[in-house]
Amino acid sequence: MKKIVLVLMIFSFLVSCKNESEKDQNTVAETAKDSLAPVSDEMMETAVIYEANIRQYSPEGTFDAFTKDIPQLKELGVKVIWLMPMYPISMKNRKATGGRNVEDIEDLEERKKYLGSYYAISDYRAVNPEHGNMEDFDELVQTAHDNGMYVILDWVANHTGWDHQWLEDHKDWYTQNEKGEVVDPINDETGESWGWTDVADLNFDNQELRKAMIEDMLFWVREHDVDGFRADAAHSVPTDFWETAAEAIKAEKPVFMLAEAQDPKDLFHNAFDMGYNWEGHHIMNSIAKGEKSAKDWDEYMQKIDTTFQEDDFLMNFVTNHDENSWAGTVRERMGDASEAMLALSYTIPGMPLIYSGQEYDMDKRLLFFEKDTIPKTKGKVYPLLEKLGELKNTNPALNGGKNAASYIDIKTSAEENILAFKREKDGEVLYYVANMTAAPVSFTAEMEGDFSDYMSGSELSISKDQEMQFEPWAYKILINK
Template sequence: MKKLALLLMISTFLISCKNDSNKEDSSVEETKKDSLAPVSDDMMETAVIYEANIRQYSPEGTFDAFTKDIPQLKELGVKVIWLMPMYPISMKNRKATGGQDVEDIEDPEERKKYLGSYYSISDYSAVNPEHGNMEDFDELVQTAHDNGMYVILDWVANHTGWDHAWITEHPEYYTKGKDGEITDPINDATGEPWGWTDVADLNFDNQELREKMTEEMLFWVKEHDIDGFRADAAHSVPTDFWESAAKKLNEVKPLIMLAEAQDPKDLFHSAFEMGYNWEGHHLMNEIAQGKKTAKDWDDYMKKIDTTFQKDDFLMNFVTNHDENSWAGTVRERMGDASEAMLAMSYTIPGMPLIYSGQEYDMDKRLLFFEKDTIPKTKGKVYPLLEKLGELKNTNVALHGGKNKASYTAVKNSAEEKVLLFKREKNGETLFYVANMTDKPVTFTAEMEGEFIDCMNDSELSISKGQEMNFKAWEYKILINK
């Protein structure tokens, strides 16, 4: 009996130790998971966002290949990583380069090289096996968190691929054409299809679809600790869906909500805090091409100031996956103005974007439906992004979120040619001044004082009425000495 009692005591002690160990492990895991501060307005004032194209980021096209480079992104001031869609891609109606369908290609080996559009999704709650498995994905998210970065997913709510289970299980979730069959997305303005034949249009008049879509989004927040969403074609989905989904998602934890849209404005009332600066981007292209002027930019900023609410803000960019693959490289669109426009995208209100490969002077259009690879050699752009990133992260006058620094156009004698504006907050002041033409310009400006030129760490003195001479596309970012 004594032996039995002793055995029971030992057994109880071991179980107790095991339970304490489990509690400790659980506590460690919870601490690790919560090591990153929740998404906040303050963080987004200074953030740089990085668009990660996992397929094209490396020769392997895997989560792991990108994960190992995440610590390096801190050198560029990155605080938010936006993952392009990394879900399984539909096989049915898969597109190939040149607009043809993969199914129309007879050669099976030729057919294999077409991987389809990232935006033709066959399963919202899985990862594309070409990139790795769910454990690899979780490691990516944890590595980002460990390095002080948040991860947002590209969310394609407007349509699914034709292989999605809902096509057969819930055809009522989809838009029907005149023939009563499920249709690809329709342009509401013309009533004609967009030509996105590899995807099927979802019908948000169906309440059950809305609930299912929200559940799919909640899965990634609750089960995989992601930090928000970039909503593809956000304007094509009813605003009240986004508002309802955002409310439920933010009840789990604060999130970053980015809309691939600049209109309608009600998207930014309670669903999204950030939108795309599409109009500003296109204006940058036109200025670089000599079609618009610095004065046109001043007019645009006045328009933004009157049409958006004070706490709305936009994502600024000189390139992204759409622009690169379909409209052309930065060099193709902006030429010698490229650097001035990049610096401008960091100094105007909002959050600047870096697209995969941009940091390595990428001067090619990445294939959209096939495997490709970005360059990995640091050239001129990488150190430029390091400087701009540090400035964005640390200078109060470049705050760009809900409590952004003020933006004021500064008068100068060549307002059609010279863009000059001032940013101010909490006593800090920064000026951006640039010749927005391909010819030298001489001008005077209503500014004077002792300045530091942030891009070359030199000192600059400007006296009242002093003439300044700028070469074609020359720019300066100046702070008071």
């Protein structure tokens, strides 16, 4: 009898130890998971977003190689990391450089160098083995959280690659022609293909597709603790799908939602927090080329002030993966205006973007379908981004989210050439003044007082009707003393 009692006591002790161990492990897991405050409107006001191209970020092209650099991103004021698609890529109809298909290349060794488009996804719930495994991915997310940064995934809802299992199991989830053949995405205005022949167009009239898509998004939030999504070609998918998806995801935890779109405006009512400032970006390019003026920028800011809701905001950028690979480098598009435009992207309402390599003065177009590598030598842009990032993170006058600082146009005697505006919030006042031309300009501006020149660290006094002269593309960020 005593032996039975002793055995029961030992068993009870072991069970108790096991339960305590599991409790301790769960506590550690919860502590790790809760190491970052939930996504909030306050975070969005001061955030800088970083677009991470894992394939091209390092010679290895791995999650691990990027993860070790995450702490360094704090130097640039980064609070949100957007990962370009890191899912497996379809082999069928895979694209190669020069508009070719990999299948058309006879040399098998030549084929191997073409890795395909990040946006031709074969499985929404897996990671591309070229980047590592799921544990490597989880370590990236946890490292970001430990360093006070949120991670959002590029979500490609409009289409899948041709190897996706859905094509075998659910052909009715795809857009089909009159012959019942699945088609690649079609331009609704012309009725012709966009030329994205490496992907199959999804049909969002199918309610079962919608449910499956939302479940795949929830997988990353529930199982891997991601903090939101950047929706590729968001305007190509019905707004009511995004609204349903956002509601389901936010029931799990607060998330940050970015739409690759500036229209339709109702995308930003319930589905997305932020959109792309595409039109503003193109105006920047045009000003740099001498095709548009500072006055055109003023008119654009007046337009968006009346067409967007008060709590809508946009992502500002001088480059991203599309612009870099297809339209040209910052230097190619903006030339000597590059720095003034970068400073502008930080000082207007919204959230500024840094694209992989931009911080290292990257002046090459990254290959899109092949392995490439960004430079890793700090030059002129890195310290500039450090300084701008600190200002964005700390000065309420640059709040740019749903409760943004005010934006007031400052009149000058050279409205076509000089861009000047004032930002103000919580008693903090900041001015941006820039010569938006390739020639020196003398002008007066409706501003006066004692200022700190933020970029140079010098002090500056401006009296009423004082004439100022700015060299080509010169700019100043002035803070009221």
